[in-house]
Amino acid sequence: MAVIIDGKAVSKKLLEHIKSETEKLEKKPCLAVIIVGNDSASKIYVNNKKKTALSLGFESIVIELPENVSESKLIEEIEKLNNANNVNAILVQLPLPEHIDASKIIETIKPEKDVDCFHPSNVGKIAVNGNGFVYPCTPRGIFSLLDEYGISVRGKNVVVVGRSNIVGRPVAMMLLNKDATVTVCHSKTANLSEFTKRADVIVSAVGNPKFIKKEMVKTGAVVIDVGITRDRDGTLSGDVDFENVKEVASFITPVPGGVGPMTICSLMQNTLALFKIQNNLL
DSSP: OOEEOOHHHHHHHHHHHHHHHHHTOSSOOEEEEEEESOOHHHHHHHHHHHHHHHHTTOEEEEEEEOTTOOHHHHHHHHHHHHTOTTOOEEEEOSOOOTTSOHHHHHHHSOGGGBTTOOSHHHHHHHHTTOOOSOOOHHHHHHHHHHHHTTOOOTTOEEEEEOOOTTTHHHHHHHHHHTTOEEEEEOTTOSSHHHHHTTOSEEEEOSOOTTOBOGGGSOTTOEEEEOOOEEOTTSOEEOSBOHHHHTTTOSEEOOTTTSSHHHHHHHHHHHHHHHHHHHTTOO
16 A cells, blocks of 8 residues: 655645745845736635745735736736846746747746746756756655655656646756656557556646556555646646555655645745845855
């Protein structure tokens, strides 16, 4: 029976450490978030980010723009934040309306204030095993969980299921940088189970409920479930058939309560890190 990796507990521990560090600072880190439109899920996420930032003693700025805002106006708002000395970290909440080029918006954010680590130059630093300003939030959260539970990926066979720019691709690069042997699988992969059954560690981030079955996991594997889907009855499910897979895995993350809490925790870690870099405190 697998050890259940408790993301809530790890997140709480790390956030308490951030708060303790922040209390010792003369100036406070400032996180600025821009949200476009009235998407209810996005509003909840932004509100949670603001609430968490304030609870740690950070300063928080939220800029709300209408759904029909022009791309040029959004870029103008980002440039103001780029040039604001009191702003350390900038985040534009995704997704954006179809008339706005998300890639262009991401590239407008200064790399040294890119708290999501989406800017191509920051992603590139990860690709060449360089020292980036920060690391993408969800992948960083995954590594925090692995570290907390003493799980090393060095020399391990790791299968990443999913190739998104937010999770799959960056986590694969970060795993390589930690000396793992990495295979990236996706929707076009033939005979997926042949790959997952050989994996020492599986990281699944596809948003397909209960997609990873017990027979796809070898005994003793570590299973990290990034996916989250709301069922018709309102319950949340991950990519992994949790109740059955936990019988063969050595460690497993639940949904909810696993990777999810770590993403916002990593956002706060990144905000503090950018503040320290900009103020020569590292």
